[in-house]
Amino acid sequence: MLVTLHGAANEVTGSCYLVETGNCRVLIDCGLFQGSKHLERLNFIPASINAKKIDAVVLTHGHLDHCGRLPLLVKAGFKGRIYGTDGTLDIARLILMDAAKVQADDTDRENRKRVKAGQKPVKPLFTAADSERVFKLFHPLPYNKWISIAEHLKIDLIEAGHILGSSSVILVGDHNGGKRRLVFSGDLGQWNIPINRDPALLDTADAVFMESTYGGRNHPTYCDTVKELTDLIKEAVGKRGKILIPTFAVGRTQQLLYHLHEMFRLGEIKPFPIYLDSPMATAATEIYSRHTELLDPDVRDFFVGNNIYASLPSLKICTTALESQALNDVEGPCLIMAGAGMCDAGRILHHLRHNLSFPNTLVLIVGYQARESFGRQLLDGVNPVKIMGQTVFVRAKIVSVEGFSAHAGQSDLLRWIEPVARLKRARLILTHGEPHQLNELKYKLQDEFGVSPEIPSIGDTLEI
Template identity: 40%
Template sequence: MHIEFWGAAQEVTGSCHLVKVGRQTILLDCGFMQGGSKAREDEANRQDFPFDPASIDAVVLSHSHLDHCGRIPLLVKQGFKGKIYTQRACQEMCRVMFMDAAFIAERDAYTLNRKRERKGLPLLDALFNSQDAEKALKHFRGMDYAQSLKIAEGITVTLFDAGHILGSSIVQLTLEEAGETRKVVFSGDLGHAGAPILRNPACVKEADVVLMESTYGGRCHRSWEASFAEMGEVLNSARYSKGNLLIPSFAVGRTQELLYLFTKYYEEWGMAAWQIFLDSPMAIEATEVYSHHSHLYDAESREIWSQKKIQEKLPNLKMTRSPEESIAINNIKSGAIIIAGSGMCEGGRIRHHLKNQVWRKGTHLVFVGFQARNTLGRRIVEGAKTIKLWGEEINVEAEVHTINGFSAHADQQGLIDWYRCFNNSPQLILVHGETEAQEALIEAIKPWTNAQAPSAGQYMDLLDPAYTLKDLAE
């Protein structure tokens, strides 16, 4: 009975944790590695799995962000035949995510192969295509929160609301082998308490071992009130600058929060003065999925969003699906709020808007989410004076704002508070965080436990009372 750590180990992306109980093997998540150039990402995600996909009996998926679910179609393509268990809203959202990822993979392969063909190099297949995505979706089985289900011999799973994005789950595994029982709780990504729309992360009381994310383990967010006030100030400043306001936003979660807040503070923030564009086909589809699951909202959000359609609440919102509609936005020189993916500026339509507008004085660029190391968003946040897009060097003249309080992740105090919900002091394993964040959290949480942060390729024997991390090569 043990856990192997293969992804998001001393890094944020690529979630992948393997659990073995007797003859059964399951995966917790199977996500994309993200960050760095498109070529480096593609190379990393094309690498063979460090295990045989056909040997995996089941997958338990915490949520639908691609760094947690993106390699599932590849897992199926390479031989996985079991079921994928996740919350029902997550199951629906994965259709949106997988089909978009397949489209991008096919487009990128086409572009790359044109270059390779000119150089006489062999052509490459797309990482996976829409048929692979459809095949993967047939393996899903939706679950409700607080539902317990035996998914393999000796393995029972229960999901709890993580409050991160719609359908995100804390995963509790009850493991039984040779008369021994262990409870393992995987936090997935924990939500930021008090966030718009969703409920706060559930408190789980019992565990022997806890795998907890640590994305913001080294910092504390500003209060929601301060963040809302800052957004109002940015909108006011941008309006008087007579330029446009660009918001790189994650299609699932952050976009819906922004639209909700624009609705809630429509009068206070002077939203009527703007043309608002949701310029992301995937974000538009994700918003529709959110509308199907309002029973998962908190009470205030159900009141604000459930009575009328969002377009009625935001009459100046235009959802632009087609490329032609997106291109037309660039004719607007002032008074437009443009919400577009990707959230870290590594792809999507936001890059086209940056190329057309980031060099203009009067443009405002607002980051409302985590920017991973080696991403374009991170470079801009850190003060880059120029950026390169499609081989062209472009000056950054826009006023750049970072509103960290909008994060969908729990901060250091939120992580500590969630861990302290447990009745005992279970062994704490930190995943999904950069080394600096993990080191800070290990120090901050010392009054309650001695946390460990595994590196890729390490494992933990769950029958070892010391819960020592070891290298698989040993």
């Protein structure tokens, strides 16, 4: 079989593998490149993929860097089925509609500038209508069931523990009479943390394509992370301040809601007002409530039906922009969760503008902040900052709590690959990581298991 890497090679975003046998051609993921202008220029479907001749697409999970080029694939003539678990397809719907809206807003802003400069207007990468055409091809699959998706090609989706519905893909195909078993890890989660189930372990394979986002390091322990979060919130509540959490809608929001509930239930902190000021995070939470069968058994009761709202009576949902603005007049202590997760856009910006100058404000950074993001500036201590055209002096406490990552750290990655690596017969191919993370993981795998992992580049074709 031939596997060509059309993304997430020597970097994290744009996941897309083209798998070719003598009889058929399928894609595993079809993700968007994100993070810099240079990467965003790669957001097209290369002619060599030949969208009209792709038999099927399999999604490992619903994050944009794994599904965001699907509208482009469909525009280029793809008409086959798009497979993924139920949860993955629901999240992909939410994420693709949001991405279409963000692009429409960005394009409008850009075109206003271009009109003034006498330049031609630009078009968005894709629209909401393009996304809708993708959804018509969605075809949900259960976990742990072999399904034929093309001639002499079958797949089995196993739990990856990353976000709701996430899976690794085991693919078995015939090529020139020889059977090959390939594994695509997708993004892998941490073991023994609430919300998601643990990743499923592998048995055997001819080749494993493995994510390496945190190949070079481990996260702080989850227990320490939750304690740090609790202590910080306790301190801020004591000062009657506002706690602002820039949050990612899918996964992180639900994790925080669960831990806030636990803090109240255990009596660590007396309940105080929590505002979920993100329609997208509210919609993502509803998806979690609908699919509790895919969650860690310990948290199912909390998420099922409307239980979140019954268990967290101090939680209020802000739907409209007016409700969001009204939070400016609310007295502390209170906690506001709003997007975007890296503070580059969205409602969190007006909360930051309004509250950064108060010394009893706490800004809790609980997710990855890219190098050029506004969240990174805050963490780096830039002062004053410019928000929405206004200069604001920062007197708030800005703290990063690490350890809530949806990605496996190095030791979890080793745990996942160990059963296959010990057999020493599979090719290990490291993807979805920045170069130093890939290299660190490669050396660690060499040391631990005496294997020789490969690190391919974008556009490389491997024969397996």
